[in-house]
Amino acid sequence: MNPTAEPGATTGGGAHREPTAELLGPVLAIGADTLARSFASRSTKIDGMRRRLPIFVVLLLVADGATAIDRVTFATEAGEQTVEGRVLAADATGGRLVESSDGALTVVTGEEVRGVESDDAPFAPLGADAFAEAMLAELPEGFQVYQTAHYVVCYNTSREYAQWTSSLLERLHKAFTAYWQRAGFELHEPEFPLAVIVYSNADQYAQESRDELGSATGAVVGHYSLATNRVRMYDLTGADQFRRNTGARVSRRDISRLLASPAAEPLVATIIHEATHQIAFNCGLQQRYADIPLWLLEGMAVYFETPDLSAGRGWRGIGKVNQRRLAIFRQNLRTWSPARIAAIVASDKPLRETRTANDAYSDAWALNYYLIQRQPKQYVEYVRMMSERKPLRSAPEDQRISDFTDHFGDLAPLSRELAELMQRL
Ligand SMILES: [Zn+2]
Known part of the structure; x- marks a missing residue:
């Protein structure tokens, strides 16, 4: 996604702080794109972007695939609320990270907890039908459901657009999992249906996403929320620049044609980008709220975002040179130095800050592209290591460089080779 909107300011995240819980920005302040603004808080007003969540410093052991269901009652500004689900992480103060049966995550600090009841009934994710019903119940009137093998799409635009979207995302899912399988990394099927909400127009999308997007509202065409695990977007063919006949329903062929235009490319790329995050977080490549370097x-x-709109069997977009990012990278070549790569490896800051985000995203694309081309085995091993990181645990900042160099070697020569590769592409 184009990191044009502000990821800059650091918002407090509210008064609910456990004194023992170290507050850590980088872990949860994911990115200059909409992920950064997707930490929808239950009770805390966020000004759009990063809500700093507590890190559970003393992490208690939570069995994998915990079976019991916990019912956690906690205090919010609006009164007490109860969340029910399996506990993914807990800390010594009683804080818990709870995953609900629809895949939503709720962080409750020890200070906020008012009561916990446990139930022996095994935790089970909602099936697709119940999941769809639960989504519809949360949405305004007028939404319908379109289901495919992996996706539950709730929409209030045309059925054709919902079909077009789910078919695009199913093909992305297939291509993405096949890609990693070929690389020797077996992904698993998503445990929860992959939820997508398609609004009929930009205004409605903005209105309904304001809590998650904050001040980025109006600046993006789609986003993935780590908290709800859902992708929201709007019908791009409804945008004025693509609409031929106001109010007319478009056929799937029209949709394909409209969105294959060069003007639509970055918009569709954003959808693919956000959907890629969702697949990665649901199929075992990454865990939500884990401390994974932003680069x-x-x-x-960004590596995966190149859209492939052809209706053919395969997906040819993956790994294609991302021309938009390459162009930015090349613009920076005159003043470029290997320190730029070191900077994104050492810290998430360049990707998070408005001033540097656009360039840093291009550097991050270039780095992933280079590593996938030149050190594919090491790259997969590095990705595998990151896939094992658990939610709400911070990795020491100074370990980031050694994690990197242990896998890929020294930064300086690598950065120079990377720049040479980018000049030749
Ligand atoms: Zn992103």
Whole structure:
């Protein structure tokens, strides 16, 4: 996604702080794109972007695939609320990260907890039908459901657009999992249906996403929320520049043709980018709220974002040179130095800050592209290591460089080779 909107300011995230819980920005302040603004808080007003969540410093062991269901009652500004689900992480103060049966995550700090009841009934994700019903119940009147093998699409635009979207995303899912399988990394099927909400127009999308997008509202065409695990977007053919006959329903062929135009390319790329995050977080490549360097998280999504709108069997977009990012990278070549790569490896800051985000996203794309081309085995091993990182645990900042160099070697020669590769592409 184009990191044009502000990721800059650091918002407090509210008064609910456990004194023992270290507050850590980088872990949850994911990115200059909409992911950064997707930490929808339950009770805390966020000014759009990063809500700093507590890190559970003393992490208690939570069994994998925990079976019991916990019902956690907690205090919010609006009164007490209860969340029910399996506990993915817990800390010594009683704080919990709860995953609900629809895949939503709720962080409750020890200070906020008012009561916990446990139930022996095994945790089970909602099936697709119940999942769809639950989504519809949360949406305004007028939404319908379109289901495919992996996706539950709720829409209030044309059925044709919902079909077009789900078919695009199913092909992305297939291509993405096949890609990693070929690379020797077996992904698993998503545990929860992949939820997508398609609004009929930009205004409605903006209105309904304001809490998650904050001040980025109006600046983006789609986003993935780590908290809800859902992708929201709007019908791009409804945008004025693509609409031929106001109010007319478009056929699937029209949709394909309209969105294959060069003007639509970056918009469709954003949808693919956000959907890539969703697949990666649901199929075992990454865990939500885990401390994964942004250069990897975002650079990888950018690597995959090139859309392939052909209705053919395969997906040819993956790994194609991302011309938009390459153009930015090349613009920077005159003043370029290997320190730029070191900077995104050492810290998430360049990708998070408005002033540097656009350039840093291109650097992150270039770094992922280079590593996939030149050190594919090491890249997969690095991705595998990151896939094992658990939610709400911070990795030491100073470990980022050694994690990197242990896998890929020294930064300086690598950065120079990377720049040479980018000049030749
Ligand atoms: Zn992203």
